[in-house]
Amino acid sequence: MASETPGAGGTPVNKRTVDDGVARQPGMTDVARLAGVSAQTVSRTLSGHPNVQHKTRAKVLAAVEQLGYRKNNAARILSSGRSRTIGVITLQTTFYSRANLIFGIETAAHEAGYSVSTATTASLDTAAIESALSRLAEQDVEGVILSVPLVHVSPRIEQLTRSVPTVTVDGSRTSATEVVAVDQTLVARLATRHLTELGHETVWHVSGPKEWLDAASRCAGWRDTLVEDGLSVPPVLEGDWTPASGYRNGLVLGKIPDVTAVFVASDEMAFGVIRALHELGRRVPQDISVVGVDDIALAEYCSPSLTTVAQPFAEMGALAVAHLMRYIADPAATPEPASVEPVLVVRGSTAAIESPAARQP
Amino acid sequence: MASETPGAGGTPVNKRTVDDGVARQPGMTDVARLAGVSAQTVSRTLSGHPNVQHKTRAKVLAAVEQLGYRKNNAARILSSGRSRTIGVITLQTTFYSRANLIFGIETAAHEAGYSVSTATTASLDTAAIESALSRLAEQDVEGVILSVPLVHVSPRIEQLTRSVPTVTVDGSRTSATEVVAVDQTLVARLATRHLTELGHETVWHVSGPKEWLDAASRCAGWRDTLVEDGLSVPPVLEGDWTPASGYRNGLVLGKIPDVTAVFVASDEMAFGVIRALHELGRRVPQDISVVGVDDIALAEYCSPSLTTVAQPFAEMGALAVAHLMRYIADPAATPEPASVEPVLVVRGSTAAIESPAARQP
């Protein structure tokens, strides 16, 4: 018995027993005592172990109910070594893409009996990401979904991802991780080709920040498509994903007479571009066609409604979770990239080019 | 000593010692051994305890670095009883408001040295919310931020919130919780009065789902303002926050000749309304003025740009965390509601009513 204190006269002080006025949360021992069984049996009952008699199970559940017992996660993790938690690392933003991706991840994870712990990083430098990984490691996550649009993955990060099952979403591939991604090259191709097929002689591009892999890939896909089709490649205008940056670039584009078609790397920027073109008196889509990327909820309800390339973020989240689960179950499995298909959604912001005659009033 | 095994010949089996091919994560004991000190000293060093010699601290830190040691959260929580985590309960949506609120909460919580665990609920019924609370309880959260737009709070929930410090955000007040909220009545008043001051004879309203407290409050504020001003109160059109529902209601409004001003309960719905009005040939703002709520990023960049009432979500999150921290520190403190001010942002979707003469072409 623990009460065999060496020399001292009093009872050993118990952290929780000291009277702090608040009733202690009931523990498994309390439930066991009330149900007249051992703590072990309570544990088995609650974790759905098959070998427990109905009668016993009922007694335990009754006791649990009566005491309002809730299992203690920390103890469970410590003891079992399994946290049933996965971690997600994303940039600290409020982008549509991030919200939807996390939505998909949480839904799928909960279905698989896992909970999700998110660690956001405010910047893309190695130290920040490393610290996010650390935070997750402290929580004993069994796997990590890394959704950081890094073009370059530092060796340090690469090494860290080696110690825990990791799935990369729409980010750079490291040799240690699986990748789930939308083929951004294809995104760009769909958008660009849609415009060239409408007769536009070339397509301009407003890109995202070039440090973002998605931005870079879309830019490359756009360029390649134009080259393949033997069209000239105009200079790239770079934005920062915000509507405001789209607006600024739109003001520039609107002043260039040649421009008849623009592929904008995000819907939010596209709205900014269209706004600027309007102000300059250029009509969309009659004078200039615009295509965005993401298919945010508002894309359909603005004037003109926005032609865009939809990315199935929620699906991607679910797919990432599925891969991660597989990876957790068998860490020796070989990484196997997966991709989900983007879809071109044609709406009102794109149109066939007017005949040259019509363009000279 | 623990190594005094009773009868068996072999060493007692250690879960972690069984050779599973993977190196065990280093623990505090390993660090202590390498640094030549006790585990306790390591603990003190890492938790910033003042009474540790520089030299010792340095040795410990070196050992930590060398082994790549990371503290184990589960063990820390179990032992100390403090999780340094707060929980957030929200609806499982991708709304702008939710994303920004959580953004604010996470930022503020991290600054205070806390991490955030979110539990989303797919529905508003008591059972779902109760289960979310349970999930958080299992994680030993020290406090909860409840951001659920319930009009009615069940006694069961009320009771649960009594057992852990809780701050309600923009939701119904329970006697046990503090509330941080934007005064939704004021939101409606700002929007409505803005329109009446522009000369509109009355203001129509597209509301959110009436089960949502915010929706109900905005509706009430709108009605009260009209009544105060002695204006007639048109019937309410109810939406579900989606642009599509705004569009549907817009199609109705556009067919009513009397309508010259509409207060829409969210920006997303407002875009839908405007879109519908356009299609019906009603101009915004010349024929009909529209005001939204939220001030989403795109509000400024659509045509016309949207007049709206901005809600400082991030600030709200920060304020909620501040209150929660105070509450955690002193659970006996009396609840003290706080509110943040909404701001009317006038843009291009509202205009003074044209003179009656001008309205008859």
Place this chain on the structure above:
DNA sequence: GCAGAGGATGTTATCGATGCCAATAGGGGT
């Protein structure tokens, strides 16, 4: 020069649940 104060560090018990093993209790086969 000595006692007392307080700083630095080690020792031990403990948090709550689980894994492994032992013990006990029925049930069926021969």
Place this chain on the structure above:
DNA sequence: ACCCCTATTGGCATCGATAACATCCTCTGC
């Protein structure tokens, strides 16, 4: 009727870090 097998249940050690307590040591004040 006997024995083995399996379904159920209890006992004990353990996960990793911390609080409380014990100890040792050094520095100050009279």
